[in-house]
Amino acid sequence: MKVIKFGGSSLASSHQLEKVLAIVRADARRKYVVVSAPGKRFSGDTKVTDLLIQYARQTIHRQDTTTTAQTIIERYAEIGHGFNVADEQLEPIFKTIRDLPKQAYADNTYLMAAFKAHGERLNAQLVAAVFQQSGLNARYLDPRDAGMVVTDVPDDAQIIASSYPQIERWANSDQILVIPGFFAYNRNGQICTFSRGGSDITGAIIARGVHAERYENFTDVDAIYAVNPSLVPQPAAIPEMTFREMRELSYAGFSVFHDEALIPAIQGDITVNVKNTNHPEAPGTLIKSSREPNLNAPVTGIASSSSFCALYLRKYLLNKEVGLGRKILTILETHHISYEHMPSGIDDLTIIFDEHQLTPELEQTLVQEISAAIHPDEIHFNHDYSILMLVGENMRNRVGIMSRAAGALAAQNIKLIMVNQGASEISIMFGIHDQDADRAVVALYNEFFK
Numbered sequence: 475m476k477v478i479k480f481g482g483s484s485l486a487s488s489h490q491l492e493k494v495l496a497i498v499r500a501d502a503r504r505k506y507v508v509v510s511a512p513g514k515r516f517s518g519d520t521k522v523t524d525l526l527i528q529y530a531r532q533t534i535h536r537q538d539t540t541t542t543a544q545t546i547i548e549r550y551a552e553i554g555h556g557f558n559v560a561d562e563q564l565e566p567i568f569k570t571i572r573d574l575p576k577q578a579y580a581d582n583t584y585l586m587a588a589f590k591a592h593g594e595r596l597n598a599q600l601v602a603a604v605f606q607q608s609g610l611n612a613r614y615l616d617p618r619d620a621g622m623v624v625t626d627v628p629d630d631a632q633i634i635a636s637s638y639p640q641i642e643r644w645a646n647s648d649q650i651l652v653i654p655g656f657f658a659y660n661r662n663g664q665i666c667t668f669s670r671g672g673s674d675i676t677g678a679i680i681a682r683g684v685h686a687e688r689y690e691n692f693t694d695v696d697a698i699y700a701v702n703p704s705l706v707p708q709p710a711a712i713p714e715m716t717f718r719e720m721r722e723l724s725y726a727g728f729s730v731f732h733d734e735a736l737i738p739a740i741q742g743d744i745t746v747n748v749k750n751t752n753h754p755e756a757p758g759t760l761i762k763s764s765r766e767p768n769l770n771a772p773v774t775g776i777a778s779s780s781s782f783c784a785l786y787l788r789k790y791l792l793n794k795e796v797g798l799g800r801k802i803l804t805i806l807e808t809h810h811i812s813y814e815h816m817p818s819g820i821d822d823l824t825i826i827f828d829e830h831q832l833t834p835e836l837e838q839t840l841v842q843e844i845s846a847a848i849h850p851d852e853i854h855f856n857h858d859y860s861i862l863m864l865v866g867e868n869m870r871n872r873v874g875i876m877s878r879a880a881g882a883l884a885a886q887n888i889k890l891i892m893v894n895q896g897a898s899e900i901s902i903m904f905g906i907h908d909q910d911a912d913r914a915v916v917a918l919y920n921e922f923f924k
């Protein structure tokens with residue numbers, strides 16, 4: 475049995491859904507079909523999830539929602555009409571969209587979650603109807619009935635482990651089950667979504683729950699490439715990589731597969747196959763627990779992300795001060811802030827954060843509270859901060875990777891603000907200025923892949 479997830483690009487139009495139907499038909503093991511909301515049909519188009527966010531905001535601010543609701547309805551109408559789905563079947567979908575503002579929500583965060591989730595929910599209902607009409611033995615399965623219960627965080631929920639025995643009840647299904655991605659319900663029955671791109675997470679949860687032989691993740695590229703294809707034309711494809719490599723690369727910007735989706739895949743030891751809906755015969759990329767070493771290819775992938783900022787602090791004799799780290803970490807904990815990395819010198823320390831956690835006010839508070847607690851000689855936030863990652867299981871067994879990487883960056887006059895090699899030695903991380911990030915990725919790609 476396989477779990478098969480289709481991203482928004484694979485479901486953006488009735489033309490794309492034809493391809494999805496053919497892929498499901500081509501392999502009888504594809505019994506669990508997880509779907510995203512309709513995505514972009516062309517560059518510059520708007521994903522249904524983004525339209526729903528706009529619809530929710532307009533509702534919250536009591537603005538006119540007519541045009542937005544109608545634009546969303548038209549996305550589903552185009553898909554349904556493309557398969558001659560009867561109006562009686564489409565009308566409940568349209569009505570649900572129109573009625574979203576009339577439902578009761580505990581507060582605006584739950585309202586936002588419920589609006590967003592309907593992109594997937596209604597699409598799964600529509601896809602199930604299209605499958606049935608096309609002669610497949612298929613039905614819609616809601617995350618509640620599937621047994622998925624998540625933590626009570628409306629826009630960043632996590633699966634609760636006791637869900638898995640419930641999901642297991644759906645193993646060995648004879649029917650094709652069409653399951654919406656991206657959301658489930660908390661213990662009070664309220665809708666909570668995963669973070670953006672989270673339909674990948676639903677697919678991995680279902681795959682672990684039903685002990686799938688494989689999790690096929692269909693998107694719009696032939697493979698995961700060694701670098702983001704928007705930076706290098708036709709980059710080298712990665713035929714296979716380990717979960718750890720994917721984790722490091724998705725952390726630093728390989729948006730093609732959600733990093734949180736790796737957790738259930740690792741726990742269930744389920745091989746993930748990223749494939750192309752527009753070219754299903756291409757083998758794609760396998761992500762699995764281990765792979766054969768290839769000493770001729772030490773680097774698997776290169777990524778960069780600018781969503782970081784750094785708090786720099788300097789204090790003479792910082793290395794001798796007992797309890798300094800505890801004081802700083804206690805302040806972070808009080809404000810519910812996690813840190814990403816904390817490289818240090820003898821008299822200075824940099825704390826790197828995910829920028830999304832901070833606001834200008836919170837930064838000011840942190841600077842004030844840390845200053846009061848440890849009296850640094852210098853303290854300030856730096857927002858011009860990108861993290862560049864060089865990742866590969868085979869780097870561990872090779873000498874000279876760091877020197878080649880640093881040389882290639884120096885040749886492009888790229889300044890390194892921070893260097894950090896993880897204890898596992900499968901990644902090297904560089905802190906660089908935002909404006910250098912794309913050039914740095916290209917420089918490392920040319921060094922290790924050309």
Ligand SMILES: Nc1ncnc2c1ncn2[C@@H]1O[C@H](COP(=O)(O)OP(=O)(O)O)[C@@H](O)[C@H]1O
Pocket residue numbers: 480481482483484510513671692693694695697698699700701702703704727728729730731
């Ligand atoms: N290293 C990479 N390899 C392949 N695709 C990548 C990579 N880094 C970023 N991407 C982007 O990820 C996109 C696919 O992910 P996503 O937009 O989430 O698709 P979907 O709509 O299927 O969920 C690709 O179109 C590509 O632009």
Ligand SMILES: N[C@@H](CC(=O)OP(=O)(O)O)C(=O)O
Pocket residue numbers: 480481482483510511513521523524593655656669670671672673674
């Ligand atoms: N539709 C949601 C969830 C998702 O996973 O979408 P996609 O598969 O298109 O990345 C989003 O846009 O965040």
